[in-house]
Amino acid sequence: MHVTKPSPTARERIVAGAADMISRRGLNATSIRETAKHARAPLGSTYHYFPEGKQQLATEAVRLTGAWAARSLRKELEAGPVAGLRAFLDLWRGIVVDSDFRAGCPVLAVSIEEPPADETPTALAAAAGVFEEWEGLLAGSLREHGAEPEQAAQLATLIVAAVEGTVAMCRAKRSTQPLDHTAAQLQALIVGAIRD
């Protein structure tokens, strides 16, 4: 009686748990001890899998979330930019609602915490990369459907920024109304942009 699906490894559980905890409490308030406990992994294992410590763990958590959202975005964009937007919004709406307005986007959370020292923190660079990946996917789809290149790039930035900001507003207000507002406005914007 063992599971047929390959259950995630301890390493994967730690990264996924870290992403969830960061999305709820922010990077600084997410401790490695609790992350390990949450993943039912011993503390020692954390430093075995992530020898560079917390920065490495945060970096991988950001990249995991980025790839997860990008996968969904890429797939739904095949049906056009409006469908892609809808999928992107629904993805975050699900996180916000399922967590009772307690979780958000870990990429945003990492982006707004000051780097600890003078060196360039890898987690922050990873967050920038994730934002650029999302923007690139959206901009490409907009161009394919007739939007001007510059317009497409600007609109893609607006979409990513607005969704991230809206998720935060929903958490503060404990309401999904901001998501409804943003969804309606962005959808109309996209329709106007690809209609040339």
Added chain:
Amino acid sequence: MHVTKPSPTARERIVAGAADMISRRGLNATSIRETAKHARAPLGSTYHYFPEGKQQLATEAVRLTGAWAARSLRKELEAGPVAGLRAFLDLWRGIVVDSDFRAGCPVLAVSIEEPPADETPTALAAAAGVFEEWEGLLAGSLREHGAEPEQAAQLATLIVAAVEGTVAMCRAKRSTQPLDHTAAQLQALIVGAIRD
């Protein structure tokens, strides 16, 4: 030889410093000890002025920032929604650039940190109130200039969310390009909305 301008009281210095530190490192990573030191105030004074502790201090920091931005917004909106948007964007652009991409919006920072327990945290409620104040100012101006009420409310939400998200993206990318993109898109949107 004493200053003629009334120098801010210790209490005001503590709140302003807390707002700055929260905007850089997030709420959980901002310690009361460092806040007091940054304001050249003794630690004991912090609990004298803010008997309810960190929550109260965070709440006042959020409200201070909210009122500060609302004042600027209200004034510039007299020249129309486009001027208001420009002022709002420039205000945050100044913070991001002056801090070398290390500071952002403390209201956003408070919004994305999980409430500590089951009680309703006052700081989070204050953040929700600030967002609503900003949205109300923008929506009112949009309506006055001919936008449909529902359109005005939706657009106001989009503007606030997009600006907050864009500031975070600028910090991650260490670039003001996202602000340029968002500014162009939002300005065009407003022009279209008030042209009826």
Added chain:
DNA sequence: GCTAGACTATGACGGCTGTTATAGCCAGTG
């Protein structure tokens, strides 16, 4: 001058933090 109340100074409390070190287990290989 003197007293009340606002403010400061100092120290302590238990608890959590990131990180490292060291010793042990236990599967798989030869």
Added chain:
DNA sequence: CACTGGCTATAACAGCCGTCATAGTCTAGC
């Protein structure tokens, strides 16, 4: 069989955290 290398368990380190308590200082009003 031995043994190697991936993983675990446990403990320790120095340091910071929010909060509270207490004693001291200063200043405004009588």
